[in-house]
Amino acid sequence: QAHLVESGGGVVQPGRSLRLSCEASGFTFSSCGMHWVRQAPGKGLEWVAVIWYDGSNEYFADSVRGRFTISRDNSKNTLYLQMNSLRAEDTAVYYCARDLSLVARSMDVWGQGTTVTVSS
Amino acid sequence: QSALTQPASVSGSPGQSLTISCTGTSSDVGGSNYVSWYRQHPGEAPKLIIFDVSDRPSGISNRFSGSKSGNTASLTISGLQPEDEADYYCSSHTSFSTLVFGGGTKLTVL
Numbered sequence A: 001q002a003h004l005v006e007s008g009g010g011v012v013q014p015g016r017s018l019r020l021s022c023e024a025s026g027f028t029f030s031s032c033g034m035h036w037v038r039q040a041p042g043k044g045l046e047w048v049a050v051i052w053y054d055g056s057n058e059y060f061a062d063s064v065r066g067r068f069t070i071s072r073d074n075s076k077n078t079l080y081l082q083m084n085s086l087r088a089e090d091t092a093v094y095y096c097a098r099d100l101s102l103v104a105r106s107m108d109v110w111g112q113g114t115t116v117t118v119s120s
Numbered sequence B: 001q002s003a004l005t006q007p008a009s010v011s012g013s014p015g016q017s018l019t020i021s022c023t024g025t026s027s028d029v030g031g032s033n034y035v036s037w038y039r040q041h042p043g044e045a046p047k048l049i050i051f052d053v054s055d056r057p058s059g060i061s062n063r064f065s066g067s068k069s070g071n072t073a074s075l076t077i078s079g080l081q082p083e084d085e086a087d088y089y090c091s092s093h094t095s096f097s098t099l100v101f102g103g104g105t106k107l108t109v110l
Helices: none
Strands: A003-007 A010-012 A018-025 A034-039 A045-051 A058-060 A068-073 A078-083 A092-099 A107-110 A114-118 B009-012 B018-023 B035-040 B047-050 B064-069 B072-077 B086-093 B099-101 B105-109
Touching: A003 A092, A003 A107, A018 A034, A018 A092, A018 A114, A034 A068, A034 A078, A034 A107, A045 A068, A045 A078, A045 A092, A045 B086, A045 B099, A058 A068, A078 A092, A107 B047, B009 B018, B018 B086, B018 B105, B035 B064, B035 B072, B047 B064, B072 B086
Parallel strands: A010 A114, B009 B105
Antiparallel strands: A003 A018, A018 A078, A034 A045, A034 A092, A045 A058, A068 A078, A092 A107, A092 A114, B018 B072, B035 B047, B035 B086, B064 B072, B086 B099, B086 B105
């Protein structure tokens, strides 16, 4: 059974950096596109970024482009989100999610999320 | 990348049918066959209920159906049940190779 577990969340000061990880199990990680999606407290879902199955392409939401990078290590079945120059508005629960295709189409497996709080 | 437009809330009685709309542009909903719907109960992760406009993942009830006309996608829930009370989100692939979500719709079962 496909399973995703996020880690790395915490409290960080504005302007600092944080790296999230997402460990995958129960499926062929290297055959799926992978996403990060966030949800600010009391707000809706916001798509953040996607990386294709082989890491050949990455795409970002306007709100994070230039500050966040997404990467993956298919040998470790792990997805990453490097978040730099963090702002208060980046405070959210961050979910990693599996795409049901090689690229970016729809998210059929979700982790339980890790909470990031940006505050001084 | 503007969010897709969904009604903030909808409500219905058990057994009724209702439809949630999701309006975008020709750069997303109107130009994509990759429109999805997700259900999220409080404190839980979202769950995929419709993909590719109208397909259901394995295990999802046939009470859920999806469609699209022009720049607007729709989710219809028939035979409304108490456990359908949740937040519902649409998403679409865009011409920029990104994804975009709707603002979400809170469904209340009266």
